Amino acid sequence: NRALLSMEDISLEDIELVLECASEMKERVLNEDESLLTIAPNKILGCIFYEPSTRTCSSFQAAMQRLGGKLISITDVQSSSVSKGETLDDTIRCLAQYCDAVCIRHPTKGAAKQAAIAAQVSKGGGKKKKEEFFLKKDNVPVINAGDGSGEHPTQVLLDLFTMFEYNERHRIDNLTMTFIDLKYRRTAHSLVPALFKFRNIKVHLVSPKFLAFPDELKNKLIEDERIKKHNNTIIESKEITQTILQTTDVMYVTRIQKERFSDSSVYEKFKGVYVIDNSLLNKCKPTMILMHPLPRVDEIATECDDNPRSKYFQQMKCGMYVRMALLALILGNH
Numbered sequence: 145n146r147a148l149l150s151m152e153d154i155s156l157e158d159i160e161l162v163l164e165c166a167s168e169m170k171e172r173v174l175n176e177d178e179s180l181l182t183i184a185p186n187k188i189l190g191c192i193f194y195e196p197s198t199r200t201c202s203s204f205q206a207a208m209q210r211l212g213g214k215l216i217s218i219t220d221v222q223s224s225s226v227s228k229g230e231t232l233d234d235t236i237r238c239l240a241q242y243c244d245a246v247c248i249r250h251p252t253k254g255a256a257k258q259a260a261i262a263a264q265v266s267k268g269g270g271k272k273k274k275e276e277f278f279l280k281k282d283n284v285p286v287i288n289a290g291d292g293s294g295e296h297p298t299q300v301l302l303d304l305f306t307m308f309e310y311n312e313r314h315r316i317d318n319l320t321m322t323f324i325d326l327k328y329r330r331t332a333h334s335l336v337p338a339l340f341k342f343r344n345i346k347v348h349l350v351s352p353k354f355l356a357f358p359d360e361l362k363n364k365l366i367e368d369e370r371i372k373k374h375n376n377t378i379i380e381s382k383e384i385t386q387t388i389l390q391t392t393d394v395m396y397v398t399r400i401q402k403e404r405f406s407d408s409s410v411y412e413k414f415k416g417v418y419v420i421d422n423s424l425l426n427k428c429k430p431t432m433i434l435m436h437p438l439p440r441v442d443e444i445a446t447e448c449d450d451n452p453r454s455k456y457f458q459q460m461k462c463g464m465y466v467r468m469a470l471l472a473l474i475l476g477n478h
């Protein structure tokens with residue numbers, strides 16, 4: 145039983161295990177394999193979402209039910225005792241009494257780690273040091289379903305699975321990847337380091353200067369000796385250049401997250417700065433895949449939905465297979 149809090153804690157071997165298990169889950173779902181229901185019977189997943197979610201929340205719920213497990217869901221925290229002022233720690237301590245694992249989304253960076261500590265304390269044994277809890281065997285594992293501008297590790301794993309499934313070579317090395325819009329994107333912040341666990345990855349980071357990938361994260365990657373050894377590179381630009389269009393294998397577009405801007409006039413200035421439409425997509429390689437974690441606002445025109453390069457709806461489905469794999473590995477007799 146392991147918590148899943150940050151991609152930093154996940155090795156290449158762990159990623160490969162999750163991808164392999166997700167492929168198996170996909171196969172078994174498509175074959176309507178009823179024995180899936182025997183993977184986590186009598187297990188209960190607690191889902192608490194302090195921030196809105198459609199995909200993450202519903203795919204965790206679908207995944208748990210497809211494995212034969214059950215759910216306690218708090219998706220409207222204002223209908224819970226949070227509205228009476230109950231703290232995050234006490235709320236998690238409560239769920240940890242009833243559930244075998246807890247999945248949490250929260251607007252504050254670090255909230256999932258805090259929840260992992262609270263989930264442990266609830267089982268008795270007094271207070272322990274923070275470091276003792278992370279990725280150690282846990283009584284009540286906590287899964288980070290997005291903590292503000294921090295991380296969204298299950299999104300990263302489903303993104304990697306989508307790339308594995310839909311890029312023509314079914315491999316995640318030797319890929320050229322382009323990210324559009326970056327500053328507040330926890331997905332990009334975790335996906336780039338995760339990709340760099342693989343080899344020969346070229347990453348283009350495209351954004352206006354104001355929305356650039358944080359320098360601190362970028363420099364950490366550039367200076368990492370393992371990344372140099374893997375022959376991975378980062379190239380920044382403000383525009384989607386011809387070279388990018390002609391060489392990209394995976395284009396990853398994100399929403400400029402309005403909710404992360406303290407000044408809405410700044411958001412208004414940058415929204416719509418890059419819009420992907422069919423005229424742009426058709427200049428890309430026919431094998432290029434277009435991904436987006438969704439929800440989108442206007443950064444991908446709906447005319448692209450039927451373009452064979454667009455894989456963002458398939459990406460959502462991959463989310464269910466990956467969450468089935470994670471729950472099976474964390475909770476199930478798999």
Ligand code: CP
Nearest residue numbers: 197198199200437438
């Ligand atoms: N991609 C993603 O996390 O979507 P939701 O916010 O709908 O869960």
